[in-house]
Amino acid sequence: MRRFLPTTTSTTSAFLLSLLLAVTAQAAENSQISAADRARAIQAAKQGAIKPAAKKAPARFDFEGEFVNYASWPEVRSFLDEMASRHGFDRAELDALIGKVRYVDTTVQLMKPAPPGKPKNWQAYSARFIEPVRINAGVKFWQENAEALARAEREYGVPANIIVGIIGVETVYGRNTGRFRVLDALTTLAFSYPESPTRAARMAYFKGELENALLFARKDGIDPLTLLGSYAGAIGLPQFMPSSIMKYAVDFDGDSHIDLRNSTADAIGSVAHFLVEHGWKRDDPATIAYPVTVSPSRVWEKFLGAGLAAKFTLAELQQAGVSSVAAPPQNMLYGLIDLQNGSEATEYSLASNNFFAITQYNRSYFYAMSVIDLGKAVSEARAR
Known part of the structure; x- marks a missing residue:
């Protein structure tokens, strides 16, 4: 955050100093500062009542x-x-x-x-990732790396929106590595x-x-x-642990060198390769999670917490009181996942094999669903 130092000890300058600090602070998005007060502070800075101190170089290590x-x-x-x-x-x-x-x-x-x-809160968790800054950065990343994303989809069968979702959730497309x-x-x-x-x-x-x-x-x-x-x-744009770099990272830009810190192509190809190695199936339907409702009988509870894998037939789940507005394919296996919302109602979905492949990246239902939702939001924003 940029720091401002007063050039005078007057009450007005002190007030403007504290006000401008509040305006520029990261938490200012939620402050109650009025538009008029904000304008006064900015105008004062322009007129020299408050002068900026010399910038310090950001610390290399955090x-x-x-x-x-x-x-x-x-x-x-x-x-x-x-x-x-x-x-x-x-x-x-x-x-x-x-x-x-x-x-x-x-x-x-x-x-x-x-x-x-x-308590866990899916809506609060999701809001951290499905937001304008990340979506807009995702659109830019997709536009700049469209060829590599399309090639990864062809070679590995992992859709571009899933790769974009993972890199966006992990590092905001390289901003926070x-x-x-x-x-x-x-x-x-x-x-x-x-x-x-x-x-x-x-x-x-x-x-x-x-x-x-x-x-x-x-x-x-x-x-x-x-x-x-x-x-x-x-490490890097996709946040691979060193063992994952050694096992799953690929040279996707063809320079005979794997660089997940600087090569977006290597990051894209490596994410796709990781998912395939952890069970992603290219021929499965594009929809990998289906919202469902559950019956008051609670017979379906036996299907919760059954591990990070699709194990149950649609018929088994339906007989236990799970129903979906959409029509999931009958010839696939599913898992029942719960997205808890604190004191609010829990959301439930049927998750397919490819959903659980994403959980091998981070063993969390919240994580996998955020990847799916962010990728979808970026895709829709890109199409507009």
Whole structure:
């Protein structure tokens, strides 16, 4: 946010200063500042009553890191020994690298489970993604990458609107790819994960991601400390974890190099390839989720929470009291999903195989439905 400094100590300037700060703050969208007051502040700035301070360059890293001597930890030394013996890394170079890694408390705090008792709210979640800024950015992204999107659809059978939806939900088409040093985030989570029932399993997972981050950086000739990403270590426009980059990323722009940070084509092709590898079927119908109503008998509840897969026939679901205004194909399997709305009525849908392929990207009904809805909104805006 740009900061403004008063050139005078008068009451008027102080008032205008506080007012202009409110106008320019990110939360100003919801403020009660009148149009007249906003105009006064802007006019004052133009006349020099309030002068802007010199701009500061944005911080390159978005974290508060602190030095922890990870090199002295036995479990870290054991990990580095394995990297040297299994993958041929120079042990001295690994020691030097780990000496530059920082503990990031922000990643630890963000990994802690949400407080119990807060109800899920699909409408509030959806509103974060199906909004004008993201939709307009999606239209621009589609226009600029129409050829790559069409080619991905031909080669992989994944519609452009689904790819556009995923990249839009993940990073607003590359605007928010994360500014945490990936090595800091992954080392912190691999060896300093917060206390939880799943701590051991999660630490093992992030240790594997740290291993893959080092392998990826070596393979691409990248200084691993220059890799920036999310607080959990996800990288690039599609926010692939390092293991996903190694397994599913593709060179879709034909330059013999995979770059999910700068190549929109590589990001598009990699998203499509990921979905296919996780069960996407090109010949399934374009509609992948059907809104339904459920009967008061609640027999249908046995179909909820049955895992991230389409397992049930339409006849089974209908007999249990699930009905749809549309006519889903009879020859497919479905899952029954619930989209909770806090104190409001829960929404239900029948989800096909391709819906659950999207949940392999992020294991959430809310996420998959937001991808579908954003892709549809961008497609409709593009057609106007």
